[in-house]
Amino acid sequence: MTSGSTRVRTLFWPALVCAFSGAAVFQFLGNSTRSYIGSPSLFYWWGFQWINPRSETQHGLLILGISIWLFVRNLRIQGPAPEGPGKLRLESVGAMAGGLLIHAIGFVAEQARVSIFGLLLFTWGVFAFAGGRRWARASAFPIAFMVFAIPLSALDSAGFWLRMWVVDASARLVHAFGIPVIVNGTQLLSPDGRYDYDVAAACSGVRSLVALTALSLIIGYIRFGSLWLRAALFALSFPLIYLGNVVRIVAIIVAAQLWGQASGDRVHDIMGYGVFALVLGGVFAAAEIIGRVRPDWQTREPDHRAGSGLKGPGRPPDVIRSWTAAGGILFVAAITAAFLSHIAGLPSTGRAGISLTPDGREPVELPTFLGTDWIGRRTEVTEIEREILPADTGFSRKTYISIADPSKQAFMSIVLSGHDRTSIHRPEVCLVGQGWTIRGSFPHNFSYPGKSGGFPATVLRVEKEVSTRTGKVTVPQLVAYYFVGGDVVVASHWDRLVRDAWNRVAHGRADRWAYVLIQTSALDGEPSALLRIQTILDGTLPVFQRAG
Secondary structure (H helix, E strand, O other): OOHHHHHHOOOOHHHHHHHHHHHHHHOOOOOOOOOOOOOOHHHHHHHHHHHHHHOOOOOHHHHHHHHHHHHHHHHHHHHOOOOOOHHHHHHHHHHHHHHHHHHHHHHHOOOOOHHHHHHHHHHHHHHHHHHHHHHHHHHHHHHHHHHHHHOOOOOHHHHHHHHOOOHHHHHHHHHHOOOEEEEOOOOOEOOOOOEEOOHHHHHOHHHHHHHHHHHHHHHHHHEEOHHHHHHHHHHHHHHHHHHHHHHHHHHHHHHHHHOOOOHHHHHHHHHHHHHHHHHHHHHHHHHHHHHHHOOEEEEEOOOOOOOOOOOOOOOOOOOOHHHHHHHHHHHHHHHHHHHHHHHHHHOOOOOEEEEEOOOOOOOOOOOEEOOEEEEEEEEEOOOOHHOOOOOOOEEEEEOOOOOOOOOOOOEEEEEEOOOOOOHOOHHHHHHHHHOEEEEEEEEEEEEOOOOOOOOEEEEEEEEEEEEEOOOOOOEEEEEEEEEEOOOOOOOOHHHHHHHHHHHHHOOOOEOOOEEEEEEEEEEHHHHHHHHHHHHHHHHHHHHHHOOO
């Protein structure tokens, strides 16, 4: 009979070889996107997100601590497990090899988050290899739980719409209380200037979303053994997070209206904890009610005092097979490292769907005159944009003004990605940050002069409150945008990401995508605004756009 501790001691060195071979790949060839974080280490890339405020993933260290505690807890409550005749060893070796494969795909696609999934799978394989079924079971949930520490870009969209829903619901509630408040993008303003709040991501729940859903999942995992009950408590956290943040914003506005902005600021700080109390209190209450109604559904720790838990004589690890498996992982890691090193050294083979300046760094300058009806004035890129975006990002911008009627204007911007695919992004976040409120969107096909058919774009309906001599008025505008690849035009950010990742993985091609935006007033109606955008495109497309 062999115990789990005997197995770990026996397999310590083979498991260590596996761990170090994989760690070397993730450390020295882990990150292929160097514009924002100039380190080849996936460990550094991930850890940097936990201390970088812009990443909004500071809860990562908390998730790591909880995962370690869960692993130790699971080992404590689990009895020794019988070892099969090598089946789990094959599964662990497959997990380690699969993790390296997933990382290779993420590296080529410049998706560090995909590589992290590979790292987590590889880590589970090492634990399962070293500790058998007992460690495999004990580490499965804690390692999967580390997904909550990954900065997922999908949360940008979720957080954006959560902000808008929270702002809208909060404004409706304070209006019902008789408090006049003006909504300007993500800002909530007092008409008399008593207070001015910008509902940032932290106040709308985008930061608390991950932390609170993770903690809700932990409550369900510890209290109940049923998968559906764990999922139910996890799902319950979402409406509670929304409700908690609406309550927080309403409390801030009411306090500011009654006692001034300083009081609202104090409520802002206090209610940050209040949201956590409301959500976790609600989840705890639901778990307690379920536990009282159905106590048999609760998780009970097994009693191992009667024996070791082994049903029969265990099988000692086969040292020769273990070292053979470790050698196989070492070989796979070496092949992966050689392949990734080759990929990293290749020159860029991507294409651009727009015309470039002679040095190939910037988009060609937009024309100054569009016939005899429009004149373009160059618009400079702000210093903030230069600081945030990678240095090799290209720009070309102009504001076009109608010669016959100077009140008719259209702003046009082209942003060209550099080597890093993250040079360009969705415009929704920037527009809201500039004070615009997005009221809706719709797809639209614009025509290319001299060619049949057209190309797709997304059109946003936006508006902003501006001050005039007669008071505040709402200014509506239309914003049309699309993305141009080497041989295709797409209307959405997600379509661009999917196509770009596929080209990188399947064809080894990294296109320099361009993001084209045209913004104009809709005071004269949406049909006139769309016609104005098409007129600007008619005069500029033959100059800068090849694809489409």
